[in-house]
Amino acid sequence: MKATRLLTDYVLSKWPIYIVAALSISCGNIIQSYYPKLLGLFTDQLQQGELTKTLIIDYSLELLGIGVSFGLLTAVGQYLIMRMGRRFEYVARKRLFDHFTTLSAEFYSKHGVGKLLSYVMNDVTAIRESISMGFNHIINSTILILSVVVTMLFSSIPFYLIICCVFPLLFIPYLVVRFRPVIKKRSLLVQESLGKMTESAEEQFGGIRVAKTFAVEPIMIARFGETVDRIRDHQLRLVRLSSLFEAMIPFLGAFSLIVTIAFGGYLTIHQQISLGNFVALTLYIRMMVNPLQQIGRVINTMQRSRASLERINHLLDMKSDIVEIEQAVSSDFNSSGIQVRGLSFAYPGEEDEVLHNISFSLQAGKSLGIVGKTGSGKSTLVKLLLRIYDPPAGTVWIGDTDIRELTLESLRTQIAYVPQEGFLFSTTIRDNIAFFRRSSSLDLVEKAARQAQISSSIALFPDKFETKLGERGVTLSGGQRQRTSLARGLIKESPIMILDDSVSAVDSVTEKSIIDTMRRVRAQKTTIWIAHRISAIKHVDEIIVLDQGRIVERGSHRELVQQKGLYAKLLAIQEEGSSIAEPT
Numbered sequence: 001m002k003a004t005r006l007l008t009d010y011v012l013s014k015w016p017i018y019i020v021a022a023l024s025i026s027c028g029n030i031i032q033s034y035y036p037k038l039l040g041l042f043t044d045q046l047q048q049g050e051l052t053k054t055l056i057i058d059y060s061l062e063l064l065g066i067g068v069s070f071g072l073l074t075a076v077g078q079y080l081i082m083r084m085g086r087r088f089e090y091v092a093r094k095r096l097f098d099h100f101t102t103l104s105a106e107f108y109s110k111h112g113v114g115k116l117l118s119y120v121m122n123d124v125t126a127i128r129e130s131i132s133m134g135f136n137h138i139i140n141s142t143i144l145i146l147s148v149v150v151t152m153l154f155s156s157i158p159f160y161l162i163i164c165c166v167f168p169l170l171f172i173p174y175l176v177v178r179f180r181p182v183i184k185k186r187s188l189l190v191q192e193s194l195g196k197m198t199e200s201a202e203e204q205f206g207g208i209r210v211a212k213t214f215a216v217e218p219i220m221i222a223r224f225g226e227t228v229d230r231i232r233d234h235q236l237r238l239v240r241l242s243s244l245f246e247a248m249i250p251f252l253g254a255f256s257l258i259v260t261i262a263f264g265g266y267l268t269i270h271q272q273i274s275l276g277n278f279v280a281l282t283l284y285i286r287m288m289v290n291p292l293q294q295i296g297r298v299i300n301t302m303q304r305s306r307a308s309l310e311r312i313n314h315l316l317d318m319k320s321d322i323v324e325i326e327q328a329v330s331s332d333f334n335s336s337g338i339q340v341r342g343l344s345f346a347y348p349g350e351e352d353e354v355l356h357n358i359s360f361s362l363q364a365g366k367s368l369g370i371v372g373k374t375g376s377g378k379s380t381l382v383k384l385l386l387r388i389y390d391p392p393a394g395t396v397w398i399g400d401t402d403i404r405e406l407t408l409e410s411l412r413t414q415i416a417y418v419p420q421e422g423f424l425f426s427t428t429i430r431d432n433i434a435f436f437r438r439s440s441s442l443d444l445v446e447k448a449a450r451q452a453q454i455s456s457s458i459a460l461f462p463d464k465f466e467t468k469l470g471e472r473g474v475t476l477s478g479g480q481r482q483r484t485s486l487a488r489g490l491i492k493e494s495p496i497m498i499l500d501d502s503v504s505a506v507d508s509v510t511e512k513s514i515i516d517t518m519r520r521v522r523a524q525k526t527t528i529w530i531a532h533r534i535s536a537i538k539h540v541d542e543i544i545v546l547d548q549g550r551i552v553e554r555g556s557h558r559e560l561v562q563q564k565g566l567y568a569k570l571l572a573i574q575e576e577g578s579s580i581a582e583p584t
């Protein structure tokens with residue numbers, strides 16, 4: 001499999017702009033490198049008394065020309081590079097998000113939202129900073145150093161003197177090779193700890209209401225504090241190393257300058273080089289110190305961003321566990337029944353099966369109830385029907401097709417799934433209900449809301465269907481949220497509907513009313529009801545009773561009551577519970 005090269009691909013796709021920027025910055029620096037020579041000539045003419053008023057004006061104009069050209073050319077180059085950096089940020093974030101949408105539920109059960117946010121924020125920013133700042137400085141500095149070296153070599157400064165003066169600088173590549181891997185390793189630890197911090201922050205914020213009711217804020221603070229401490233420790237280790245690295249480069253630069261002044265000064269006193277050459281040489285070496293320092297800083301930042309880039313490329317290389325086969329087909333479910341044949345299933349990475357040898361068939365247009373104690377495998381069965389997890393081949397069929405051979409679109413658009421905890425987005429109630437098709441008319445939205453028995457509550461809100469919901473629909477009660485989510489499922493009018501304990505948070509009267517409406521509107525359509533409360537499923541054509549991942553009973557409500565098994569027991573407990581709850 002070809003590894004993802006997010007940055008390389010991006011830079012290659014924008015190479016003409018990068019070339020223009022590099023040329024612009026290079027030209028600016030080549031022009032800039034001419035100025036020590038000019039000052040050297042000026043010094044020599046000054047010393048020899050050849051300087052005239054006209055020459056001074058000429059020199060001044062030339063210096064002005066160098067300054068303006070350098071300023072303009074580098075400004076254009078830098079603008080282009082910065083712009084490309086920002087664009088990279090946009091492209092990378094978009095690509096990451098697109099990729100996130102392709103990953104499976106299994107991926108999300110292993111990676112917290114906070115951690116994923118850290119990729120989108122911290123890692124992308126680290127790469128952007130390094131390419132914007134890095135490209136700029138690397139081009140700037142390399143070209144400046146190269147042009148200084150070339151100009152020096154073509155000047156009348158003796159070659160041996162140049163070699164002696166730049167010798168200390170030759171240690172820089174050695175430092176780079178030594179420090180680079182360690183900086184990268186420490187940067188990776190920093191990025192990972194940042195990811196853990198955002199993950200922890202997300203969890204703490206998510207659970208803040210629960211924490212408040214238990215008055216355990218100090219525990220939350222301590223938990224979050226631990227992640228921040230870890231970042232601090234990793235950051236400090238990185239800063240210590242990178243500061244040492246960055247400090248050693250100017251140190252070598254200063255050492256070079258000392259050699260220049262000492263050796264060059266000695267040769268000037270002994271008239272082996274001219275004063276002009278000495279001034280020019282000192283300026284050349286001085287001009288190289290800043291770019292060298294910059295290169296050091298860039299190498300440092302680049303190592304950090306390489307760590308981020310590796311993290312992102314690794315993430316982009318991850319594939320969804322659920323993939324469509326090449327010959328996947330679309331099928332119309334309107335007259336297709338559901339068949340489950342000998343289905344056994346263990347979650348990925350787990351040894352124990354949570355479903356054992358499940359078999360049932362549900363004809364098109366009929367209704368099925370699934371009941372069982374908590375943890376008996378009801379939701380797992382639904383996740384397999386929707387291919388949120390992959391069932392073993394040949395075990396789940398819709399019509400004559402194994403669902404693993406269907407396109408995911410065909411499967412998921414024709415099944416309306418209403419979970420117990422329907423997530424509501426921070427948008428209007430209308431958009432939440434018409435989530436499947438935003439263009440749905442208000443009439444359709446109102447109809448679905450009426451069927452889900454939520455329209456009277458919505459009518460009380462000032463903006464009715466245009467009422468905005470806060471994060472996770474906090475302005476709605478649990479029962480209202482559940483019914484809004486139910487309306488979202490009903491509006492799809494799908495051939496198959498799965499209700500996973502979708503009326504658990506409503507009172508018995510509303511539950512009855514919803515069930516009656518549902519029976520009417522879905523009379524000819526396949527519907528699967530999962531419930532804890534038997535009152536929610538007793539109307540269906542067939543009920544299966546799950547216990548520890550096995551079907552232990554099946555039949556209609558009446559038959560199951562007569563069997564006097566687990567179902568009858570559950571019913572008795574629930575009826576006893578409700579008779580205790582309801583005063584006689």
Ligand SMILES: Nc1ncnc2c1ncn2[C@@H]1O[C@H](COP(=O)(O)OP(=O)(O)OP(=O)(O)O)[C@@H](O)[C@H]1O
Nearest residue numbers: 109347350354372373374375376377378379380381
């Ligand atoms: N993502 C997962 N990874 C591993 N095990 C899981 C996962 N999701 C559920 N399980 C396990 O599978 C078993 C069945 O869970 P499932 O959610 O299907 O039960 P359920 O009957 O729907 O329960 P409830 O009525 O409480 O919703 C449980 O033991 C649960 O711990």
